[in-house]
Amino acid sequence: MTIVNNPDNCGFARGNNEGARRARGLLVAFLNPDMRVEPNWLVELIAPLQRDPDVACAASKILSWNGRHIDFAGSSANFLGYGYQEGWGEPSTDQSWADEKLILAPCGGAMVINRHVFLDSGGFDEDYFAFYEDLDLGWRLWLMGYKVTYAPRAVAYHIHHGSWGKVPDAKISVLYQRNALSTLVKNYDDENLARILPVALLLYLRRTYLAAEANVTPFRSEPPDVAPQVSPTASATAPQVYDSAYYLGETLQTLRQGGLVQLWRKMTAEMQRRWNRRRRVKLLPSYRIRPRPRPEHTFVTDQAIGHLIAADDLARSWGHLMEKRQAVQSRRRRPDQEIFAVFGRSLMSDNPNPHYMRTMSDLAAACGLHDLFEPERNGPRYEACVDRQR
16 A cells, blocks of 8 residues: 655645546546445446447445435536535435446545546646545546546445535635636537526526625615615625525535534534624725715625626636646547536526526526536437447
8 A cells, every 4th residue: 555645735626636646546536535335336437448348437336324314316507607516415215316327536535546547637626625626537538539427337426525524614615616617618518608607607606695694775876766676685784695495405404414413513604604794804995086975894705705706706716727628628539518418407506596597597597507507318328339430
């Protein structure tokens, strides 16, 4: 056994890439330190790759640590690049999510992949640091002409949030927001990127605005009766609107996954978040040569600051991102329309706020995205081998 000791925290993506580069086998398996596996895990995990030469990667079925609930039973994604864990929080039985199937991407915490394909594809994008690097990898594998499979008999058990449970939500949000945008920028073809990126950026601004929870009234020059008629949002004087079913679902899932201890942690974290609103980040007014009347200082949440940091990261690295996009697109062997068939949840909202969901639906309809992603319901089975021109 070889242990690679990195001098610093280089993140999930770079750490696993380094391990794959030093490995010598035909296949490389990734397993997070907060996982345990069944004795036949590896045998069942590599079986799909042995049966079908077009399958380059297989994902485990992941259960909660006590085995009572599903943590991962396949993946899906929406058109904005946000991924979903199929079956998450559902009770686990012998019959639940028991069928092998094609999926968009593996869970990087418990997977196997052809080592040559992994390195040839560029591996995990090291600029991601963590989160969505596995979704990006899976998307690129499909784009290159390979397949990704869910192997339900390869069972692993996961301590939920074992590594990231104590990291503030705002810090995690920076990675989620930035990496999702990077994923869609790199992987859509030219025509679809031109169609989808404006919608993605508008929805990004909408999420940032909602996350800010700011009182916008002092910024309105128009009288209320002539101001733009937009959906109301949470403000400094009103709580953010979420459906009660959302909170109930979150509570039940937390109880099932981590019990009362985890529920208490989430409750205290939410109380701390609400308390932080009282001492919000202070935004200093921009400098003006000629002083003008302006509103009092406005305060926004740390979550919104996280959104802004992610957008700034993306803007400053745009040239580098375009170079990576060019490299990805040069490897294309499969059109977007076929890949959409394994998205699974293309038009699912990534935010439970009903006002955001309404905006997302309106923009998707206005830009014809419903028609674009409709084929995912009846897409091809990918049974024939694809000429990858290797």
